[in-house]
Amino acid sequence: xxxxxxxxxxxxxxxxxxxxxxxxxxxxxxxxxxxxxxxxxxxxxxxxxxxxxxxxxxxxxxxxxxxxxxxxxxxxxxxxxxxxxxxxxxxxxxxxxxxxxxxxxxxxxxxxxxxxx
Amino acid sequence: xxxxxxxxxxxxxxxxxxxxxxxxxxxxxxxxxxxxxxxxxxxxxxxxxxxxxxxxxxxxxxxxxxxxxxxxxxxxxxxxxxxxxxxxxxxxxxxxxxxxxxxxxxxxxxxxxxxxxxxxxxxxxxxxxxxxxxxxxxxxxxxxxxxxxxxxxxxxxxxxxxxxxxxxxxxxxxxxxxxxxxxxxxxxxxxxxxxxxxxxxxxxxxxxxxxxxxxxxxxxxxxxxxxxxxxxxxxxxxxxxxxxxxxxxxxxxxxxxxxxxxxxxxxxxxxxxxxxxxxxxxxxxxxxxxxxxxxxxxxxxxxxxxxxxxxxxxxxxxxxxxxxxxxxxxxxxxxxxxxxxxxxxxxxxxxxxxxxxxxxxxxxxxxxxxxxxxxxxxxxxxxxxxxxxxxxxxxxxxxxxxxxxxxxxxxxxxxxxxxxxxxxxxxxxxxxxxxxxxxxxxxxxxxxxxxxxxxxxxxxxxxxxxxxxxxxxxxxxxxxxxxxxxxxxxxxxxxxxxxxxxxxxxx
Numbered sequence: 102x103x104x105x106x107x108x109x110x111x112x113x114x115x116x117x118x119x120x121x122x123x124x125x126x127x128x129x130x131x132x133x134x135x136x137x138x139x140x141x142x143x144x145x146x147x148x149x150x151x152x153x154x155x156x157x158x159x160x161x162x163x164x165x166x167x168x169x170x171x172x173x174x175x176x177x178x179x180x181x182x183x184x185x186x187x188x189x190x191x192x193x194x195x196x197x198x199x200x201x202x203x204x205x206x207x208x209x210x211x212x213x214x215x216x217x218x
Numbered sequence: 219x220x221x222x223x224x225x226x227x228x229x230x231x232x233x234x235x236x237x238x239x240x241x242x243x244x245x246x247x248x249x250x251x252x253x254x255x256x257x258x259x260x261x262x263x264x265x266x267x268x269x270x271x272x273x274x275x276x277x278x279x280x281x282x283x284x285x286x287x288x289x290x291x292x293x294x295x296x297x298x299x300x301x302x303x304x305x306x307x308x309x310x311x312x313x314x315x316x317x318x319x320x321x322x323x324x325x326x327x328x329x330x331x332x333x334x335x336x337x338x339x340x341x342x343x344x345x346x347x348x349x350x351x352x353x354x355x356x357x358x359x360x361x362x363x364x365x366x367x368x369x370x371x372x373x374x375x376x377x378x379x380x381x382x383x384x385x386x387x388x389x390x391x392x393x394x395x396x397x398x399x400x401x402x403x404x405x406x407x408x409x410x411x412x413x414x415x416x417x418x419x420x421x422x423x424x425x426x427x428x429x430x431x432x433x434x435x436x437x438x439x440x441x442x443x444x445x446x447x448x449x450x451x452x453x454x455x456x457x458x459x460x461x462x463x464x465x466x467x468x469x470x471x472x473x474x475x476x477x478x479x480x481x482x483x484x485x486x487x488x489x490x491x492x493x494x495x496x497x498x499x500x501x502x503x504x505x506x507x508x509x510x511x512x513x514x515x516x517x518x519x520x521x522x523x524x525x526x527x528x529x530x531x532x533x534x535x536x537x538x539x540x541x542x543x544x545x546x547x548x549x550x551x552x553x554x555x556x557x558x559x560x561x562x563x564x565x566x567x568x569x570x571x572x573x574x575x576x577x578x579x580x581x582x583x584x585x586x587x588x589x590x591x592x593x594x595x596x597x598x599x600x601x602x603x604x605x606x607x608x609x610x611x612x613x614x615x616x617x618x619x620x621x622x623x624x625x626x627x628x629x630x631x632x633x634x635x636x637x638x639x640x641x642x643x644x645x646x647x648x649x650x651x652x653x654x655x656x657x658x659x660x661x662x663x664x665x666x667x668x669x670x671x672x673x674x675x676x677x678x679x680x681x682x683x684x685x686x687x688x689x690x691x692x693x694x695x696x697x698x699x700x701x702x703x704x705x706x707x708x709x710x711x712x713x714x715x716x717x718x719x720x721x722x723x724x725x
Contacts, residue, residue, distance in 0.1 A: 102313040109267075111268040115266060
């Protein structure tokens with residue numbers, strides 16, 4: 102804080118807990134940095150704890166790891182999530198369905214369109 | 219008007235992520251108490267009890283909001299245009315928002331009621347080793363007209379047995395839970411009338427604490443009439459904290475602190491106190507003064523007890539009494555008292571700035587609480603970290619209610635009744651004290667002493683409305699001292715880092 106000075110211990114505590122979070126998604130989207138190029142590596146961490154679906158808060162209670170659109174975070178969505186995204190049967194029916202998709206964020210359009218059959 | 223860095227509040231400072239704030243968003247002030255010290259302006263925030271210093275821009279915006287009730291961000295920026303840039307206004311509002319000085323005009327007021335989880339580790343057990351006393355102080359809450367428990371004709375033994383005292387030790391160690399230490403305060407009656415049991419209990423407690431890998435320490439309160447050389451040696455050698463109940467120089471002490479034949483106690487007590495202060499150097503020794511309508515000369519009392527007798531600290535408390543009693547302090551008396559407290563407190567500030575010790579403990583205790591910034595939901599630790607024990611082993615809210623069936627929390631052998639404790643905490647929470655809802659001093663007062671309220675209003679649940687003005691006046695004075703020290707001698711306040719307030723009471 103620049104315009105207020107914390108004097109007692111409680112005030113210092115207030116300052117600590119209200120410090121702006123790093124890599125906050127909303128901040129990133131609204132700040133000067135383009136949203137797709139945050140400072141440093143940003144690894145989508147998938148969904149959140151079981152009781153909060155991941156849209157309001159991530160598993161740490163912050164907003165840095167909120168659910169991504171499925172096309173951006175495909176693998177976390179179908180493997181790590183408590184409510185997994187539905188994907189083709191990659192063991193038997195469509196083992197190569199993501200073969201052309203090296204990086205989901207960039208190449209998601211290359212994912213095979215698979216019809217059940 | 220251009221809007222640079224619009225989302226300053228909306229993102230980094232918003233308590234709710236994603237909350238949108240625009241230049242049209244209207245803001246309003248939240249609760250705080252403003253005070254000045256050493257040329258600076260401060261805010262004591264309610265209910266968080268945080269203390270912040272405000273710079274000129276923050277002050278200007280707070281003043282504007284104070285005058286206008288609510289104002290939009292662009293209107294605020296326009297009002298200070300030429301003095302502060304729009305960016306500065308947004309930044310400052312961001313800081314004020316973070317500290318909860320301002321909020322959105324439409325934001326609902328949160329009213330959290332958070333009850334402590336039980337079992338709460340016990341910090342202090344006050345053990346009434348006797349309910350007998352060799353003095354007959356007219357104002358005594360235990361024997362006077364306002365007594366709660368009929369100790370003279372009651373069912374309880376006059377002296378606590380050695381066995382019960384041992385059970386109290388076991389109880390204190392057991393209930394201290396995860397705390398590495400337990401604290402036992404011996405109380406009465408006149409505590410030293412049961413010195414034989416006290417002495418054995420200290421030895422027993424040290425042994426038992428060592429057995430369970432904890433430490434234990436002791437304090438006691440006494441009227442000093444029974445301080446014989448062997449007693450003093452014991453207190454000094456065992457490092458027992460001692461508080462002496464004494465009202466001041468002879469003419470003041472002898473007004474109320476008398477023997478049953480009406481004779482004053484000063485002549486007997488003064489040489490014994492002197493002997494104690496000379497011999498007992500292992501812990502600082504304090505005097506505890508009861509103020510009444512007839513004995514309100516705080517400065518004179520302080521000078522006598524601190525400067526002449528040599529007490530390390532002197533603490534004052536207005537007598538606890540029903541309003542119609544002859545010794546009850548009137549409203550005018552409280553005003554007079556506040557003036558005296560203020561004068562003595564300014565002495566304290568001067569001493570602190572010059573690096574000298576000053577023994578006015580009421581200031582030190584309040585500064586300690588302000589420094590920590592605990593926002594209290596309960597006025598003191600009674601029923602939480604502190605409980606009292608009567609001579610028959612009944613555990614109660616605090617020592618002032620020891621033996622009262624209506625304020626019983628359990629027994630030494632059966633332990634604390636958690637349902638009773640929870641019901642007490644539920645019904646005594648600050649959120650139930652509607653009179654306190656608009657008071658800025660509630661984080662530090664929380665309605666005041668349960669026993670005082672019980673004596674005045676017949677219930678522990680209500681706030682002590684008769685001293686609201688006094689509490690606010692006194693807290694304001696202490697905030698000014700705190701602010702002055704924070705600016706002029708911040709290193710003085712470091713002594714309060716990591717020191718938690720310990721609920722204590724003496725009579």
